[in-house]
Amino acid sequence: MIDRLQLENILFLDIETVPQHEQFDALDDTEKQLYADKTKYLRKDEFTPEDYYERAGIWAEFGKIVCISVGYFTNGGDGRSFRTTSYHGEERSLLQEFKNLLETHFNHRNHLLCAHNGKEFDFPYIARRMVINGISLPIKLNLFGKKPWEIPHIDTLDLWKFGDYKHYTSLKLMTKILGIPSPKDDIDGSQVRKVFYEDKDIDRIIIYCEKDTVAVAQILLRLRNEPILEEHEILSV
Incomplete structure (x- = not known):
């Protein structure tokens, strides 16, 4: 099935998220209690809600998106290339820019979105943050009433499971076993909060996010048994 897909019709993406605020104390009393309730089964007795707040970025209710990187294949006279670009800045603005991309360039029925663990994380996270920010959902993220085969999403983790729904394989492990250059040669997801709030280095996060998108x-490509991209074929625009 994936062999029949036109690569030029797929928008690859990755997102980076952080807690909504730098410090737990920035939450009001109600938010603090709601966060404590949300995380109690994961925290158990090992962490207080405040100690656990550095992980708040994984929940759309308590986090926010600081970068969305996208990539797409093109075929020209010089052969194939893979172009990446990123949206960053104030969250509502970057979400609106991403929505505009979907509605102007990836709005046809044959267009698909692709991410690693996208069905469990990236796609619903973006949709939830759009709703929270008062942005109407683009058709590619509005899944209400759609049958499973009508959902325009590809998840490379889902493809790798081959029906084994209890199986999880990280992006880093996937690239290692498939002989793909690792995107985790600088930072990883656990460090994004620090780089954003403490180092204030959004450019470093953008580079990391684009590397994940390329990965x-x-x-x-490897799942289709095709040659992977070479460095000269990857362009940042």
């Missing part, structure tokens, strides 16, 4: 495309 997702590389994984799909």
